[in-house]
Amino acid sequence: MAQTIGTHGEPDLRPAGLRGVAADFSSDQRAFKTASWGKAMMWIFLLSDTFVFGCFLIAYMTARMSTPVAWPNPSEVFALHIGGQDVPLILIAIMTFVLISSSGTMAMAVNFGYRRERHRTAMLMLLTALLGACFVGMQAFEWTKLITEGVRPWENPWGAAQFGSTFFMITGFHGTHVTIGVIFLLIVARKVWRGDFDQERRGFFTSRRGRYEAVEIMGLYWHFVDLVWVFIFAFFYLW
Amino acid sequence: MVEIPSGSAGAIPSAEVEDVELYHPRSWWTKYVFSQDAKIIAVQYSVTAISIGLVALVLSWLMRLQLAFPGYFTFIDADHYYQFITMHGMIMVIYLLTALFLGGFGNYLIPLMVGARDMVFPYANMLSYWIYLLAVLILAAGFFAPGGPTGAGWTLYPPQAVLSGTPGGKDWGILLMLTSLIVFIIGFTMGGLNYVVTVLQGRARGMTLMRMPLTVWGIFTATVMALLAFPALFVACVMMLFDRLLGTSFFMPAIVEMGEQLQHGGGSPILFQHLFWFFGHPEVYIVALPAFGIVSDLISTHARKNIFGYRMMVWAIVIIGALSFIVWAHHMYVSGMNPAFGFFFATTTLIIAIPTAIKVYNWVLTLWRGDIHLTLPMLFALAFIVTFVNGGLTGLFLGNVVVDVPLSDTMFVVAHFHMVMGVAPILVIFGAIYHWYPKVTGRMLNETLGQIHFWTTFLGTYAIFFPMHYLGLLGVPRRYFELGETAFVPPSAHTLNIFITVMALIVGAGQMVFLFNLVWSLFRGKEAGGNPWRATTLEWQTPQTPPVHGNWGKDLPVVYRWAYDYSVPGAAEDFIPQTVPASGGVTREVPA
Numbered sequence: 058m059a060q061t062i063g064t065h066g067e068p069d070l071r072p073a074g075l076r077g078v079a080a081d082f083s084s085d086q087r088a089f090k091t092a093s094w095g096k097a098m099m100w101i102f103l104l105s106d107t108f109v110f111g112c113f114l115i116a117y118m119t120a121r122m123s124t125p126v127a128w129p130n131p132s133e134v135f136a137l138h139i140g141g142q143d144v145p146l147i148l149i150a151i152m153t154f155v156l157i158s159s160s161g162t163m164a165m166a167v168n169f170g171y172r173r174e175r176h177r178t179a180m181l182m183l184l185t186a187l188l189g190a191c192f193v194g195m196q197a198f199e200w201t202k203l204i205t206e207g208v209r210p211w212e213n214p215w216g217a218a219q220f221g222s223t224f225f226m227i228t229g230f231h232g233t234h235v236t237i238g239v240i241f242l243l244i245v246a247r248k249v250w251r252g253d254f255d256q257e258r259r260g261f262f263t264s265r266r267g268r269y270e271a272v273e274i275m276g277l278y279w280h281f282v283d284l285v286w287v288f289i290f291a292f293f294y295l296w
Numbered sequence: 297m298v299e300i301p302s303g304s305a306g307a308i309p310s311a312e313v314e315d316v317e318l319y320h321p322r323s324w325w326t327k328y329v330f331s332q333d334a335k336i337i338a339v340q341y342s343v344t345a346i347s348i349g350l351v352a353l354v355l356s357w358l359m360r361l362q363l364a365f366p367g368y369f370t371f372i373d374a375d376h377y378y379q380f381i382t383m384h385g386m387i388m389v390i391y392l393l394t395a396l397f398l399g400g401f402g403n404y405l406i407p408l409m410v411g412a413r414d415m416v417f418p419y420a421n422m423l424s425y426w427i428y429l430l431a432v433l434i435l436a437a438g439f440f441a442p443g444g445p446t447g448a449g450w451t452l453y454p455p456q457a458v459l460s461g462t463p464g465g466k467d468w469g470i471l472l473m474l475t476s477l478i479v480f481i482i483g484f485t486m487g488g489l490n491y492v493v494t495v496l497q498g499r500a501r502g503m504t505l506m507r508m509p510l511t512v513w514g515i516f517t518a519t520v521m522a523l524l525a526f527p528a529l530f531v532a533c534v535m536m537l538f539d540r541l542l543g544t545s546f547f548m549p550a551i552v553e554m555g556e557q558l559q560h561g562g563g564s565p566i567l568f569q570h571l572f573w574f575f576g577h578p579e580v581y582i583v584a585l586p587a588f589g590i591v592s593d594l595i596s597t598h599a600r601k602n603i604f605g606y607r608m609m610v611w612a613i614v615i616i617g618a619l620s621f622i623v624w625a626h627h628m629y630v631s632g633m634n635p636a637f638g639f640f641f642a643t644t645t646l647i648i649a650i651p652t653a654i655k656v657y658n659w660v661l662t663l664w665r666g667d668i669h670l671t672l673p674m675l676f677a678l679a680f681i682v683t684f685v686n687g688g689l690t691g692l693f694l695g696n697v698v699v700d701v702p703l704s705d706t707m708f709v710v711a712h713f714h715m716v717m718g719v720a721p722i723l724v725i726f727g728a729i730y731h732w733y734p735k736v737t738g739r740m741l742n743e744t745l746g747q748i749h750f751w752t753t754f755l756g757t758y759a760i761f762f763p764m765h766y767l768g769l770l771g772v773p774r775r776y777f778e779l780g781e782t783a784f785v786p787p788s789a790h791t792l793n794i795f796i797t798v799m800a801l802i803v804g805a806g807q808m809v810f811l812f813n814l815v816w817s818l819f820r821g822k823e824a825g826g827n828p829w830r831a832t833t834l835e836w837q838t839p840q841t842p843p844v845h846g847n848w849g850k851d852l853p854v855v856y857r858w859a860y861d862y863s864v865p866g867a868a869e870d871f872i873p874q875t876v877p878a879s880g881g882v883t884r885e886v887p888a
Contacts, residue, residue, distance in 0.1 A: 085500070
């Protein structure tokens with residue numbers, strides 16, 4: 058078994074290979090050597106949140122498969138009447154494009170954050186927030202359209218009542234996540250712009266020193282919200 | 297057992313993260329009320345949990361009085377009886393046991409046992425408690441709301457939970473219950489993230505995962521499970537709230553209520569059962585795993601012997617935690633499901649018995665030829681083992697489909713789960729309080745009062761729940777307000793019911809002795825000193841007792857050995873604390 062050289066110059070007695078992975082993971086102080094407390098917390102929170110969305114989506118699939126009444130055709134329901142003809146899923150396509158693009162700007166913000174370019178970071182975060190707000194706005198438009206067409210949580214003109222229930226519940230829950238994300242993007246962007254993370258200014262509630270890592274933790278949440286949307290898109294609109 | 301010479305575990309690595317800067321309270325309010333110190337939060341959690349638990353205790357008396365003397369207590373009608381059942385179950389499982397084990401013991405013990413100054417996010421930790429308190433208040437508000445609390449049973453099965461035939465179904469009861477659960481889950485998530493990250497990322501130098509006391513392993517695994525299981529309950533609660541408030545039909549099939557066709561249709565009540573039990577079964581182990589961990593440490597400390605098979609114990613905890621996520625439908629054998637699923641869930645259920653049995657054997661083997669001190673914590677630990685084995689054996693009956701179906705919804709089930717997840721974890725809670733009270737307050741609990749409490753509780757709970765197995769085998773159903781003139785229930789069952797009720801009242805009175813002891817010893821108890829049990833784990837090595845804010849003084853502790861160096865041959869004393877350098881003696885730790 059090959060031995061690795063320790064960082065402090067002395068020969069490291071830790072084993073290599075899979076045993077080394079296990080030894081590293083269970084070694085003292087930290088299980089994840091590169092993750093700070095905040096980052097570890099966000100990952101574990103997202104794991105928990107994954108179960109929330111997973112339960113929502115599985116409940117939706119169960120409802121859709123077990124309801125005795127036919128399910129409305131999503132291609133028709135989610136079509137927009139543009140230029141004299143119905144274009145299926147056009148709004149959803151734009152919404153998805155906007156949200157995925159916001160993941161790109163978020164990733165760039167994280168990158169510039171670690172380069173300590175605070176104005177660029179803040180601008181990119183604001184752009185991300187703007188795209189997120191656009192997404193929520195389009196979702197509000199979609200809800201309005203469906204509501205005017207007679208869709209309610211308890212009934213709709215086309216088929217199974219569970220269509221409206223699950224639609225409003227799941228997209229609403231996701232939209233809440235995006236909205237919370239936008240609010241926190243604005244808060245963190247303000248801190249970046251003001252230079253809180255360069256001066257390690259203390260948080261108002263937690264009195265912990267501010268660090269640029271906050272941008273990355275924010276990014277983790279934002280990418281998660283995007284990823285969840287991909288699943289909602291696939292299971293709700295494409296099925 | 298191999299004796300490992302000193303120094304073989306390698307040098308202690310240098311610190312990877314700088315010492316945390318603690319939040320320092322500036323006023324009485326931020327020091328004792330809105331405190332960010334995990335130890336204060338732990339006491340707040342514990343006091344709140346025990347207080348609401350007392351309500352559940354009183355409810356159980358009222359239920360027993362009704363069962364023993366039907367028709368005698370006119371203020372208990374059928375609606376009240378169902379409300380008592382529901383609130384008793386929900387309070388005990390979630391607001392007492394979960395909150396006390398994770399919020400109480402987790403907050404107090406995790407930072408101290410892993411050698412941290414505090415939880416990693418003290419502010420979120422504080423919020424966690426206040427949100428929990430809010431959840432308890434919303435729950436308790438049910439008693440004062442029009443129509444009273446919900447009477448749907450602690451499983452809250454729809455459609456009956458939201459219909460007018462059930463107490464609180466069309467009133468405030470069910471709304472308050474669902475809201476309270478949602479609030480509880482939000483609050484718990486804040487605390488739970490703290491416990492998990494503190495264990496994973498906030499340990500002292502030298503405190504490897506495989507040197508952690510089993511208490512921490514139990515609480516840690518249970519918290520991970522809770523973070524993954526509570527989402528299912530959260531989703532189920534949200535959906536049922538919508539069914540009740542918005543008129544959606546997630547769980548509501550087409551249904552006629554009081555001769556009137558309701559607007560609902562097309563929903564699946566079985567979906568709720570799946571969601572509920574996907575939470576509900578892991579919940580059993582969320583309560584059991586911390587108990588497993590704590591009892592391992594109690595036995596090792598008070599038998600002055602290292603825990604037998606430490607690694608096996610850790611893996612058993614982890615495997616039980618993982619398996620408990622794929623057994624949930626054994627609560628639904630009578631709901632109707634594909635026989636293949638019944639077979640699958642029966643198999644996984646029985647497989648859980650293997651790691652559980654490993655743990656029981658290891659506890660017994662730890663006791664084997666140990667230097668057993670029959671202290672109060674040890675008595676409770678021993679009582680736990682026998683009670684848990686009893687409850688676990690009846691679990692094998694109920695895990696098998698063909699045996700379960702005739703026993704389902706009888707008193708046999710009540711006896712089973714009260715033994716295995718009611719009495720057994722509560723015995724551990726008592727043992728743990730007798731064990732750690734000296735650290736929390738600096739004073740010992742009174743021994744005589746403790747002995748009275750122990751023997752009343754231990755013998756009394758057997759007198760209560762053992763006869764229930766027999767009642768169940770006779771076919772006496774659970775959840776019945778009164779048995780009436782049921783032909784298959786012999787008169788002896790009624791006599792037995794009176795006996796059980798009398799015992800329940802006596803056991804309840806025994807708990808008053810315990811509460812008195814808690815308060816009395818706070819002022820009059822014997823001074824404990826820093827390490828009254830001569831234990832090895834870090835929480836007994838703090839510079840002050842009770843530990844002050846920041847736990848450790850100027851320097852964080854460094855850990856040189858595992859938590860179980862008791863009675864090591866050649867050592868000067870029969871215990872070597874984890875902070876004693878390896879050069880100071882041999883160890884029985886098995887190298888990684």
